[in-house]
């Protein structure tokens with residue numbers, strides 16, 4: 333197989349690793365691509381993790397990755413928010429992802445923007461109701477990712493998108509959604525590359541986020557049959573350009 337790909341964007345969960353363990357050959361694949369001069373970006377809808385924290389986790393699992401190669405949903409959201417030059421914000425997020433918002437003025441009582449990430453126990457009646465009242469009196473809503481349920485911690489739990497949608501519907505407003513498959517996280521990522529988008533490839537395990545997002549951004553995609561992949565994904569309206577059994581097969585392109 334001959335290729336024009338000069339940059340590859342990798343999802344993490346279900347592609348490079350699963351439940352805290354690297355897939356066989358995945359760390360070696362990144363090293364191989366670097367030797368070939370391919371630009372690597374790691375593109376994850378994680379909100380809890382900062383880029384630094386993501387690099388630390390990936391390093392523990394044997395990957396060689398630098399912070400500037402990682403785009404988390406929290407980083408992309410902070411980057412987008414900074415372009416709006418907000419007077420103030422309330423970032424509903426627990427975890428190290430909050431580090432990405434450094435430099436912004438936090439004012440949870442009178443925010444120009446409410447930003448919804450993974451707030452964990454913070455998603456309680458008082459905070460949700462407070463957010464609703466603020467939205468009804470003019471605060472604007474940004475939601476970091478669309479996923480409504482998360483299976484990554486073993487059992488099923490409600491996550492960011494469910495709370496974002498609840499606030500959007502209750503307040504009767506439209507939020508700006510940042511993470512995959514939305515355009516913002518892809519634009520933030522593509523802005524860090526010096527290559528044309530026809531030379532960029534996205535590798536993911538979910539059609540709904542990775543593949544649909546890649547298509548909308550005008551880049552080619554690989555769906556890997558690992559992680560959250562289901563055979564029924566291959567019957568939908570949106571299809572990836574390539575389907576591989578595992579991420580290490582990316583080597584075939586080179």
Ligand SMILES: [Mg+2]
Nearest residue numbers: 343345346537
């Ligand atoms: Mg995934």
